[in-house]
Amino acid sequence: MTKKEEDFNYKIDLDLMRQGAETLRNDDGFSFPDEDEDGLFADNDDDDDVRDNASKNTSSANRRQVNTKKKSKTPIIDHFSHDLTQAASEGKLDPVVGRSKEIERVIEILGRRKKNNPILIGEPGVGKSAIVEGLAQLIDKQQVSGLLFNKRVVELDMTAMVAGTKFRGQFEDRIKGLIRELEESPDIIVFIDEIHTIVGAGNAQGSMDAANILKPALARGVIQCIGATTLNEYRNSIEKDGALERRFQKVIVEPTTAEETLQILNNVKERYEEHHHVVYSDDALQACVKLADRYVTDRFFPDKAIDIIDEVGSHIHHSHSSVPQPILDLQEDIVKVKGCKQKAVANQNFELAASYRDQQAQMENRLESMKLMWERGEGEEVLPVDEIDVAQVVSRMTGVPVERMEEAESSRLRKMGATLKSAVIAQDKAIDTMVKAIQRNRVGLKEPNHPIGAFMFLGPTGVGKTYLAKKLAEQMFGSADALIRVDMSEYSESFNTSRLVGAPPGYVGYEEGGQLTEKVRRKPYSIVLLDEIEKANDKVFNLLLQVLDEGRLTDGNGRLIDFRNTVIIMTSNAGTRQLKEFGRGVGFNAGSAHGNLLDEKDKEYARSIIQKSLSKQFSPEFLNRLDEIITFDQLDLDAIKQIIDIELKSLFKRVEDMGYHIRITDKAKEFVAVKGYDVQFGARPLKRAIQTYIEDGVCELLLGDSLTAGETIVIGKNPNKDELTFTPQS
Structure with missing residues (x-):
């Protein structure tokens, strides 16, 4: 390679370096010398013929373009921040209401001689950033003290500051350049949202993070900074660094009323x-x-x-947003014109095809203008929004049925007792006691931090304790899925207690959450059914004391779970065994072999036995926090006959969906009730009796050839045998 060729390649490389340096200086905020003081880019050969003309023209054009730009005194701030004061002057910020005290506190801190850096601390969504926007609006309107006149509030983008810093020292250079510009421009107040991100930002091996670089400037008071972060992040990041914390003055931001x-x-x-x-x-x-x-x-x-x-x-x-009919019609016309044009071209009638082409172009131009007007909303009808629309949206956001939101609370509470009594048979007294307690709480007579209700259901198996909880979930929250059922026999050992709230940090399952707290967090409006509460370990009751008293519980992740919108129901068989030892049932009609009602003396005796048993199994502070202790009566034969009607409704509906009708006589119903009645097990044997005596017979008739579509299946009692008859009737 000749010397002339070497000089040519050398000068081309210098030219590319010059262009790259100018691009970095103007685009990325890096500082480079304006003049080539060291002669790095100096041309040592005066022979311009060696230089490529195209490269020279491109380089000179780029230099002219850069020189024509107005040089800013704060290029790094302009590139990595957003000017809130300018946005306020342009009317791009929403008005700030109800935060005058917090804004005044921020202004007072900014006016201090030293440590004049406020930090806004509050939960997510309380309006921390809005307070800074409100400050920017007041500065723009000059409704602040003279110290803040002509100040600029800029929001720094820490993510952009870190982005692109591939080599060691680049991030530090940006931060130092930022500090230098802030020192030279005392009229700028920098706002860092999520300020906890400066701790560790840009921290690579052997380098400093943004927080440590900013500390000296904050301590000297040469720059002013407003920070915003949440309570948890402040505690985890800022508070741990005492040197950083003392440079900021806390402003607590509470949620608005x-x-x-x-x-x-x-x-x-x-x-x-x-x-x-x-x-x-x-x-x-x-x-x-x-x-x-x-x-x-x-x-x-x-x-x-x-x-x-x-x-x-x-x-x-x-x-309500659909494509206007004129646009749809015009689109169809364009498709037709396109088809005619293609047909004319196929027939080699190019003059006709040209006319169709011009017509298509005119129609497409008209379509574009119509679409533009539609997208801008010109001529669009303004739609009203009412409270029903709001209820529908909140229903989708929370999962609570919209009917429960639209229906008045007082109306639903008045109907609750009658609705539950129609679904739960022979437990009117228990329902009345529970409903009255819920009504007292819902109208505002209860402590605001307590759950809606806390009840203990007592009674033998099969009397409707769990069934009443399911129906209460449907009545209050619109769905049986709102029932959260926890089997307390799984928590009989002390080491299982943590599963309710979640494992502590460092243990297996820490991130999964608690089996109770996680369900309530996802369904804050629910019925919490703690089944067989007497089998739980004593540590469980210590957790429940907090729920029953304060309506909240802290899970393993440190989150506060709200129980104030739940109804807590505990079931127990306390006292059942003791009463059986004396030859009586709980409450509950066991003194009669035929299911006759107990007299008041027997009921009083049963209640005394139950109270003694409760006092032995549960602590007084736990029982005192319950709204009601409700005793369920044992079911008699008349109650079983009423329950048959409820159980058969679902069976009859399934048969009618298949195209048939079904009817049962009173004697057949009484036969099934007797077969399905057991003093000890309540209504549970009734379902088995319906399966054995009714469903099996209907199934056999459906599989046979004697039944045609539309006929009625009549279920009767065979007078000669202990069985039912199934007869098809047209």
Whole structure:
């Protein structure tokens, strides 16, 4: 290679390096010298013919383009941050309501001589970032003290600061450049959302993280910083570093009240109405606050209420948003014209094809303009949003049936007793006791931090304790799936107790959550059925004391589980064995072989035996926290006959779905009741009797050839034999 060729390659490489340096300086915020002081890019050969003309022209054009740009005093801040003050002046920020105290506290901290760096601490969704936006709006309107006049509030993007720093020292160079620009621009206040991310940010082996680089500048007071983080992240990241914590002044941000949240919704609704092309009624906004407060328990005001009005607006807009008919008609016409054009081309009639082409072009232009108008919402009908729409959206968000939200609470409570009595037979006294306790609690007479109700159901097997819990779940929460059933016999040993709330850190299953707490966290509106509570270990009762008293329980992950919207039902057979030893049943009609009712003396004796047994098995502080201890009466033969009607409804429906009708006589019903009645086991043998005496006979008739579609199956009692008859009738 000749010397001339070597010089040519050398100068081409220098030219590429110059272009790369200029790109990095202007795009990535790196600082390079404006002039080539060291002569790194100097040309040592005056022979311009050696240089390639194309490369020279490209390089000079790039240099001219860079030189024409207006140089900023803060290129790193401009590149890695968002100016909130400018956004406020352009009207891009939502109005901030109900946070005047917090904003005033932030302004006071910013006005301090030293340690003038506020940090906003609060739960997710309480409005920490909104407070900074409110500060930016006040600065823009100059409604602050003179110290903050002409200040700029910029939000720093820490993710962008870290991104692209491939080599050691690049991240540190960016942070130092940021600090240098902030020192040279005292009018800038930097806001770092999720400020806990600076701890460890950019920390590679042998290097420093962003927090340690920022500490000296924060201590000297040469830069001002506003941070925002959650309580947990502050405790885990900031609080552990005492040197970093002392450089910030805490501002605790509490969730807004229902009244403040409603005021916030009234102030921001215009933005959402404009976006979704809807109009919110006052009742809809009140429903957003009320339903969010009651049904969305794992999030905080005002965020959860704003999410509801946003989602209900989107739901209404999209449910009524369909392509206008003129656009559909025009699209069909374009398809027809295309077909005619292709047919003309196939027939080599190019003049006609050209006319179709022009017609198609005109129609497509008109279609584009119509689509543009439709997408912009021009001429679109503004749709109303009412409280029913809000209830439907909250129902989808929480899983609570919409009917329960729309129906008035007082109306549902009034109907509860009659509805349960029609489903649960012969337990009217138990139902009345439970319903009265729930009514007292729901109308507001109970302590606000207690569960809706806490009951202990006593009685022998098969009398309807679990069945009543299922029906209560349907009545209160709309579905039997709202019943959370926990078999307490699985927690008879002390080492199994932790499974209820989840294993502690370091143990197997720590991340899985507790079998009770995780279910309640996912279904906060539910019936919690603790079956056979007397078999649980004593440590379980210590956990339940907190639930019954404060309505909350902390799981293994440190999360606070809310039990205030649950009904806690415990079942027990306490006293049953003691009464049997004296030849009596629990409550409960065992003194009569024919199922006659006990007199008041026998009932009083049974209650005394039960109370003595309860006192031995459960501590007084546990029993005192229960709303009611409810004793279930044993079922008599009349009750079994009524239960038959309920059990046969589902069987008859299945038969009718197959295309047949079915009817049973009173004598046949009494026959099944006698066969399915057992003093000791209650109603459980009845289902087996129905399977044996009714379902088997119906199955045999359906498999035979004597039954045709539409006929009625008549179930009767054979007078000569101890069996039922199944006769088809047209």
